Amino acid sequence: MGQKHVYDFNEGRVELKPLLGGKGANLAEMTSIGIPVPPGFTISTAACVYFSQNQAYPEGLDGEIDEHLARLEEQMGKKLGDSADPLLVSVRSGAVVSMPGMMDTVLNLGLNDESCAGLAAITGNDRFSWDSYRRFIQMFADVVMGVDSQLFEDELKRKKLEAGAENDTDLTGADLQDLVERYKRILRENAKRDFPQDPREQLDMAIKAVFKSWDNPRAKYYRKLNDIADDLGTAVTVQSMVFGNKGETSGTGVAFTRNPSTGDDEFYGEFLMNAQGEDVVAGVRHPRPLPEMKQAMPSAFRQLSEIRGRLEAHYRDMQDIEFTIEDGCLYMLQTRTGKRTAAAAVKIAVDMVGEGMIDQNEAVARIDPQQLDQLMHPMIDPGASYEALTTGLNASPGAAVGKVVFDADTAERLGGQGEKVILVRWETTPDDIHGVVHAQGVITSSGGMTSHAAVVARGMGKPCIAGASEVHIDADTKVFKVDGYEVLIEEGDWITMDGTTGEVIRGRVPLVPPRINENFQRILGWADECRRMRVRTNADTPDDARRAREFGAEGIGLCRTEHMFMQEDRLPHVRNMILATTTQERERHLDKLLPFQREDFDGIFRAMQGLPVTIRLLDPPLHEFLPDYTGLMVEIERLRLTEAPAKELQAKEALAAKVKTLTEMNPMLGTRGCRLGIVYPEIYAMQARAIMEAACDVQKDTGEAPLVEIMIPLVGFAKELEVMRALVVETVDAVLRERGMDIAYLVGTMVELPRAALTADQIVEHADFFSFGTNDLTQTTLGFSRDDAEGKFLTFYLQEGILEHNPFERLDQSGVGALIGIAAEKSRSVKEGIKLGICGEHGGEPSSIKFVDGFGLDYVSCSPFRVPVARLAAAQATLAQSGVDGGPKGE
């Protein structure tokens, strides 16, 4: 005899889940701890994999099934197909990872002409018996023999017409017996064979059908979507049927051992008297809340409550269970870890620590960090029902309700009056910022995850949907239309947006507020106790810094200075500075920017007192601060054709010429980052001066010096950093001499080009720290411009399965990750203790956090609202290193 492929419930245990599937393993586990489960056995996933590859059973499987079936018949005292008291069984799929509804199930197997009569006799209910047989034939024909269910439905309707029956239940036993004959005929005509009367043949055919359903198109699609391997296979569980529809001492129900929505420690579920499991799911009859079962079936309820406690104690987690009561006798049909909301997850974990069921680390390990994001933003009420008009990119999470406006000025005016508005635009520019400030959220029909709107909105913690390409805006008439819908949405109409899903909804959908409650704080506190990596934030303003600090940020890992340049009161100076034709002129305009920058840094240093602040010097290409070239050329054409004053025309032409010389084919790879600082050293000198003057002011005022880290962006060559470091040091030291003060500071760089990673051993000579800018590093390593990829080929790649994940959300470990590894190793080979962190958006994404923890990075830095997520994920990374994990989450 070969490998063992079949396991009785009393042979299995939960550790065999990879072989028995979730359902089979848990049935075995319950059996093993003495919980009542209808007996049965499970055929392993390995048998399915063999079958899938060979279209045949592995050797010996037939015999094993015979053996286990015989044992089951013996245990039940009934025989499959017996004409007196037949054994009926269910045949169900059950993979390691739950794939609800994707694969096939056959119930009531074992019925045939003879056993059906036996069942009628035993139950004294021939209507029940023939109805069960009729249903079995239909299900078997559909699932096993590929005959369209609709044919049987049509025949049922015809029969009802003939019999003058309104409902199915109006049909008599005789009617149903006739229907069985007709069903057998339909089956014969369509399947070109008779309905198999031999129950052993039925069983064999059903098992193979379930095996085959592993490879059906919808199961394959589901696996692709959910990142489940194709070669796992499904187990098949054959279990004796119990009937909850045998009268008023029978029933069925589903329950959670705690409230999955709130996490409250209450027995939460529904039940139906005299019904089968399908009836609860189907929603034909209205189920009753579980507490009412206490009166309806007190003994069964007492037993169920006791099982609830035993299951939680055994699995040490909240369970999702199914049960059936047959003639007053309780059977458990399923148990699994229950899915829950983030709020419930947090409360249950904290409570279970209180109850001594799990320890702090297990509590920390058990929370899904991604799910925590739910708690950080208002969300659409989970109970609300609505239809989305369209779905764009989920560019910044959270939900919002407001009146549509199409321009920033209107947003500011109405928003300033206390109206809730949502700004809907083709795309936003720096000129729109005042509108974003006063809006509840932003929707753009173009742009990607790093478009201006998306970045600004994320920075402000406001929801944003970007690249909603089905939204067509007519700015002149102030309406938008969505592909596939006739209706025009006008200015002032209410809409609801969900930045977490990207959905745009017409009208007002109720929202629920974010919950950052005591339990959440407890979990994060425990996470802080065990994590190794620090968590910083990406923040550009004192407000952001304060908010992030409230969320537990331990410093700023990335303070971008370009957003400061884009503010209304500075942009004119910035433009003049860029358009300057001499260094002197440029310096004059920079002098005007200096006080603004100093003030920015002053506020940020105060907000982050005692914690390090990494400030990145100016990064983007200069033409981002200038008006759009196409717009200028169109205006020039207009001025020409309308014979405008020559002076006006000339001024525009001069501006256009300058914009054209600054415009780049590929600005991402152009004159930006430290290239700006090298070509125009006066810009970085102004910034370094502003930083250190602010630091001196704060030190003088508070007695405590800020922890300043100055970061040079986009370095690819050691020489670049050497030159820029010298400039910064010279400038900063001059300020310190002028002030007669001494403040320590660091100078480092962002590693965001493959060359920087590959030559980290050279670059590190001039660096006090490295921060991996994983957004840009992803762009250059993969050759993906984020703005051009999202909504375009990248979206197509994800749909078609060319890529499994969006590399801008989840760090590309083989490519970008390899470079991080190379850089970490090379830099440490020269400077052992060099401080390393990441500050791209991956710094707030759990799988990426876990990955970089493997390189021993010192910190991750993420947007303020992701800080709690990152604290938890960093803790889980530490725990995973020491073998603690959260177990089978949600399974």
Add this chain to the structure above:
Amino acid sequence: MGQKHVYDFNEGRVELKPLLGGKGANLAEMTSIGIPVPPGFTISTAACVYFSQNQAYPEGLDGEIDEHLARLEEQMGKKLGDSADPLLVSVRSGAVVSMPGMMDTVLNLGLNDESCAGLAAITGNDRFSWDSYRRFIQMFADVVMGVDSQLFEDELKRKKLEAGAENDTDLTGADLQDLVERYKRILRENAKRDFPQDPREQLDMAIKAVFKSWDNPRAKYYRKLNDIADDLGTAVTVQSMVFGNKGETSGTGVAFTRNPSTGDDEFYGEFLMNAQGEDVVAGVRHPRPLPEMKQAMPSAFRQLSEIRGRLEAHYRDMQDIEFTIEDGCLYMLQTRTGKRTAAAAVKIAVDMVGEGMIDQNEAVARIDPQQLDQLMHPMIDPGASYEALTTGLNASPGAAVGKVVFDADTAERLGGQGEKVILVRWETTPDDIHGVVHAQGVITSSGGMTSHAAVVARGMGKPCIAGASEVHIDADTKVFKVDGYEVLIEEGDWITMDGTTGEVIRGRVPLVPPRINENFQRILGWADECRRMRVRTNADTPDDARRAREFGAEGIGLCRTEHMFMQEDRLPHVRNMILATTTQERERHLDKLLPFQREDFDGIFRAMQGLPVTIRLLDPPLHEFLPDYTGLMVEIERLRLTEAPAKELQAKEALAAKVKTLTEMNPMLGTRGCRLGIVYPEIYAMQARAIMEAACDVQKDTGEAPLVEIMIPLVGFAKELEVMRALVVETVDAVLRERGMDIAYLVGTMVELPRAALTADQIVEHADFFSFGTNDLTQTTLGFSRDDAEGKFLTFYLQEGILEHNPFERLDQSGVGALIGIAAEKSRSVKEGIKLGICGEHGGEPSSIKFVDGFGLDYVSCSPFRVPVARLAAAQATLAQSGVDGGPKGE
């Protein structure tokens, strides 16, 4: 006693060049083989390095100098500073690598008040003696004591005025003696000390001054420019003076042992009777051609001719020599390998093989491949003198003369009539190709090394200057103006352009034709015999393919298909294809392109019969084929304001909308390469079909199947190649089935993204070959958009020394090179024999070729005109591996 620092000429030898410098080592070498050299000694570069670091002599050096000086005095029978018959010496610098004019020299050292009188007595020429003393004081004051030479020149003028002398030679001995007193006073006043009368002190000060001149700013700058290490130091040679100006039996000259311009085996040089070496160089007197010396000084000439032969035989290369005859006695003052033109280099190498002086491998190793490029294009006559108006990017080599035209139609019209024209434009587009075809060359005021004009011109082997930003074109009035010049160049004016240097010149400068003569062929034949790597070409047309094959290309490494799409007769179909809104519509337009593509490939396969042809499927972003968005918007504004027909306006608006959706922020990182093929598989399917149909046609017609290699561009993920390979194989196999033929073919990919290199082990599973696309790999690894870097920050970087080389010309070995190494290793770890090549422009650059030879790549591929360069460089790479190199080239 410590390390030896001083070497007599008869102690040294050429192998000690790192220690003795080029000059010192060669003087020692000549001495050692019995050639008459004025005796002397050399102080080592190591002493200089020590001095440079410590501002003091190494221990024992003073004593060593004393010792060697004493020996020299003994040998010469004269003493330094002797009042009767003084020894005079020169003190000269001499580094390992020649740095002409960068460091200091002192002549006539040893003169003082006493020895000057002695010299006068011995030579019987007090004018000569006092003039020598005067010159020595001035030179010493300048070089050693830092007193401005101009002060002495002014005094000389004053003295001439006083004496009523017109020329220096009109001054008498007494005048000069007075001048010496005045010079000493000037020196005392400015240097705050007396002129040192002690000759040993003079020597000591002169040696230290030469050591210090190693670190003078101009020497440092020269080293940076020429990539010479700063820590080599210079040697100092102290040599007894000989005088060629002692009368009619004295003289001096310089010569090459063969003609450095043609390579002819003739003694080539100039001499002057009764003169010093400086007089030849200074050009005050007109020197006479060397053959005339046979009559003038027959004995010395005979001796010199004999030395010429001995030097060539000894050094086994053409020598550049300096000599002086003092009283009929010949002395050699210098020998070094002579610089020569490419033509001469080739002829000399071939001749020397014929003469048995060197072997074939040495001949191959000796030619500078970069210099060969000279031979492949017309060039400006080296004898012509001209002034360049401006210098742009040297985008495509070669020189051209023609009349200025400002648009392609005029270029075509005049060019078609046989006129020579040069097309001058802001930038070129596909619409200009017919103009480029009919022009001698192209100048653009914008764009970089890969701008349309540059790529097209290089492909056609025509000169191109791109990014000549000082050229301001007024297309309306058909003139251009250059910054800093008043003159307007009008249409029809003659200009000359040098694409090798980037110079734009007004008027007609004479050109000389390229030389691809028999000698050149011989050298390349020998190169082919010893090289390991194959050399292919980048060619997109049958013409290019044929030309490259004539130059020795062994296949096509990169056939770009996008240029085929840009041709006039196809562009409308291409545009319709891009604007199609359904796959069916797109396929219809692709069907129209299919015959064109098939014809392209047919011609290329025939031109390359028997050799492999790698065809890259469509690579660039689609909007490159569409009209410019800004232009469209301006036109729309015009149509609006001039109330044009609504239909026309709407059509333009629709086109603009489509162009806008296709326009990308960073097209380099957008929807291009295989991303096109994945999103629009019908495009690659058409191309694969066209390739294989052409292959079948050629096979049927000629009986020989083309060697087809289909290359998928811009792969970053294994899955991309897997999917595209499947598409190509399916399409190709369908064609073969239809034709009932069987033709072998390969499918591979370009490695041009860092991720592809880092995951080469995964990607190689689906590849039959890898070709490194080093242009794009450089762009992504460094984050440099070539179009945006050149003429902008990259030019600045090169000027400022942030970068030593343009990474688009010379492969960045630390960054891009590291990725090539990773990819080679990873791919071979999975497929040992995987075919690897490079097809970026580095494939024609010698240092890059040598570098990739180190990874054992199978081939390099370069533009047709670079094929001979690459053949030679590949041979040198092989030879270098086995220790054969070209020796001290040009030194």
